[in-house]
Amino acid sequence: MHVVIVGNGVAGMEAALTVRALDPHAKVTLVSEESDHFFSRTALMWVASGQMSHRDIEPLERDAYPRRGLERLRARAVGVDVERSGLRLLGGETLSYDRLLIACGSRPRPGPWPGSDLRGVGHFVTLQDLEWYEAELHGGPSHAGGPPRADQHLAACPPDSPYRRREVAARTRGSLSQAPAVIGGGLIGIEAVEVAHARGLHPRFFIRDEWFWPMAIDAAEAGWITERMRAHGVHVHLEHEVERLEGDAHGNVARVVTDRGSYDADCAVIAIGVVPNTAWLSGSGVALDHGGGVIVDAQQRTNVPNVYAAGDCASVRWVTGAQRPEQLWYTGRDQGRVAARALLGDTGPRATYARPTWYNSAKLMDIEYTTVGLVNMQQPGEREWFFEERSDVRSTTRIVYTDAGVIGFNMLGRRWDHSVLAGFIDQGRSLTYALEHLHEAAFDTELVPPLVLPKERGPHPEFQAH
Numbered sequence: 521m522h523v524v525i526v527g528n529g530v531a532g533m534e535a536a537l538t539v540r541a542l543d544p545h546a547k548v549t550l551v552s553e554e555s556d557h558f559f560s561r562t563a564l565m566w567v568a569s570g571q572m573s574h575r576d577i578e579p580l581e582r583d584a585y586p587r588r589g590l591e592r593l594r595a596r597a598v599g600v601d602v603e604r605s606g607l608r609l610l611g612g613e614t615l616s617y618d619r620l621l622i623a624c625g626s627r628p629r630p631g632p633w634p635g636s637d638l639r640g641v642g643h644f645v646t647l648q649d650l651e652w653y654e655a656e657l658h659g660g661p662s663h664a665g666g667p668p669r670a671d672q673h674l675a676a677c678p679p680d681s682p683y684r685r686r687e688v689a690a691r692t693r694g695s696l697s698q699a700p701a702v703i704g705g706g707l708i709g710i711e712a713v714e715v716a717h718a719r720g721l722h723p724r725f726f727i728r729d730e731w732f733w734p735m736a737i738d739a740a741e742a743g744w745i746t747e748r749m750r751a752h753g754v755h756v757h758l759e760h761e762v763e764r765l766e767g768d769a770h771g772n773v774a775r776v777v778t779d780r781g782s783y784d785a786d787c788a789v790i791a792i793g794v795v796p797n798t799a800w801l802s803g804s805g806v807a808l809d810h811g812g813g814v815i816v817d818a819q820q821r822t823n824v825p826n827v828y829a830a831g832d833c834a835s836v837r838w839v840t841g842a843q844r845p846e847q848l849w850y851t852g853r854d855q856g857r858v859a860a861r862a863l864l865g866d867t868g869p870r871a872t873y874a875r876p877t878w879y880n881s882a883k884l885m886d887i888e889y890t891t892v893g894l895v896n897m898q899q900p901g902e903r904e905w906f907f908e909e910r911s912d913v914r915s916t917t918r919i920v921y922t923d924a925g926v927i928g929f930n931m932l933g934r935r936w937d938h939s940v941l942a943g944f945i946d947q948g949r950s951l952t953y954a955l956e957h958l959h960e961a962a963f964d965t966e967l968v969p970p971l972v973l974p975k976e977r978g979p980h981p982e983f984q985a986h
């Protein structure tokens with residue numbers, strides 16, 4: 521059997537490793553346009569801010585492919601011939617498959633404004649974005665350095681590829697960025713701000729909404745992070761609608777213009793979300809949802825026989841009933857494993873994707889962040905319990921619950937073990953139980969004083985159930 525996988529991100533790689541573990545004889549070919557090596561996209565920030573090298577964010581050894589008998593093809597997939605079971609590659613070659621897994625990830629959503637293509641404007645999603653942003657801020661790899669990548673072929677990527685190399689304004693200008701701007705208030709935007717801050721700069725952060733990352737955090741939580749960002753010298757511009765980017769006489773970005781004013785910027789990161797990287801599938805017969813995600817069932821099967829999809833590009837059924845991509849690292853990993861089993865003919869429970877209680881953690885400036893379960897999802901009958909700690913440690917605890925038990929946790933300022941919090945949700949624990957057992961999820965070192973919740977369960981100046 522020949523298994524062809526488009527994408528060597530976490531979904532594609534996990535699928536390849538699972539196929540190999542279950543079938544030592546299957547021929548497995550990974551097609552990748554972005555990088556020869558599998559790397560952790562979630563860790564791009566640590567490279568850009570100089571804390572990890574490029575090599576540090578590659579979870580596998582560099583000879584992983586030959587050692588595991590996986591073939592790697594540096595190429596761009598441009599279509600699928602579903603009648604002849606062939607993957608079409610740029611340059612005219614067609615790769616025959618018995619099973620095809622589409623694991624081609626996301627691409628950054630392009631800026632809709634005039635000037636979005638000026639030199640010095642970019643994104644922060646791909647390795648090539650990282651290379652560009654490092655060049656604008658550091659003049660080359662950040663001070664963490666690291667071995668040169670083997671994927672120099674990307675200089676030849678076509679202009680519509682999210683993996684193409686791009687020109688650097690700092691080089692034409694002859695000076696590094698001093699006034700970077702970040703547009704878009706999601707996690708990627710916050711990380712791009714942190715990278716600039718780590719370089720000792722005072723970036724401008726433009727957010728259209730009343731507060732940033734409204735999908736994940738509420739006004740009070742965002743208020744605290746905004747305060748911390750401003751204390752670090754970040755210019756946070758809330759409720760600013762960007763209208764255009766303006767350039768100088770050499771085509772370098774020079775200003776961001778919003779409905780509130782015009783701001784100098786010599787580098788701009790557009791971070792307004794990602795979209796499935798699936799334009800190459802149009803016309804192939806593989807069904808896509810309205811946002812471009814490849815529609816799959818619980819076995820990660822598409823509408824086309826022997827074609828599967830997993831990871832950021834796959835449109836799956838959510839607990840809320842919606843059909844859309846999940847775009848998370850660990851769900852991509854799980855989907856890759858399920859797809860591998862399913863395409864080998866397994867029909868058991870391990871070949872069925874059951875979305876686990878979801879979690880995520882990040883560091884927003886120097887504030888720890890953990891979220892577990894359904895937060896900001898407006899579930900029927902939900903209420904919230906909120907406590908703000910202002911002692912030696914500053915933290916917030918937000919627990920979302922219904923009559924049936926707790927359904928979500930949003931925690932800022934302290935480190936928490938998400939698996940314990942997910943256990944409370946999966947076991948249908950009540951709010952009272954969760955509060956009494958919250959210390960079991962505490963993940964802080966012995967040097968951090970434990971969180972002391974107010975004893976009263978009624979109205980209290982420091983906590984509110986709302």
Ligand SMILES: Cc1cc2nc3c(=O)[nH]c(=O)nc-3n(C[C@H](O)[C@H](O)[C@H](O)COP(=O)(O)OP(=O)(O)OC[C@H]3O[C@@H](n4cnc5c(N)ncnc54)[C@H](O)[C@@H]3O)c2cc1C
Nearest residue numbers: 527529530531553554561596597624625831832847848849
């Ligand atoms: C800055 C940043 C921070 C993040 N932080 C978090 C986080 O804290 N937690 C979290 O859960 N998630 C986070 N994510 C999201 C997470 O990284 C993704 O959900 C995950 O990496 C998706 O994996 P994937 O395998 O589906 O796709 P990708 O990692 O995007 O891999 C897809 C691969 O497909 C290949 N490819 C695509 N198109 C073609 C083509 N036409 N031809 C050939 N090859 C092709 C490319 O080689 C590419 O590498 C973050 C993302 C970013 C950008």
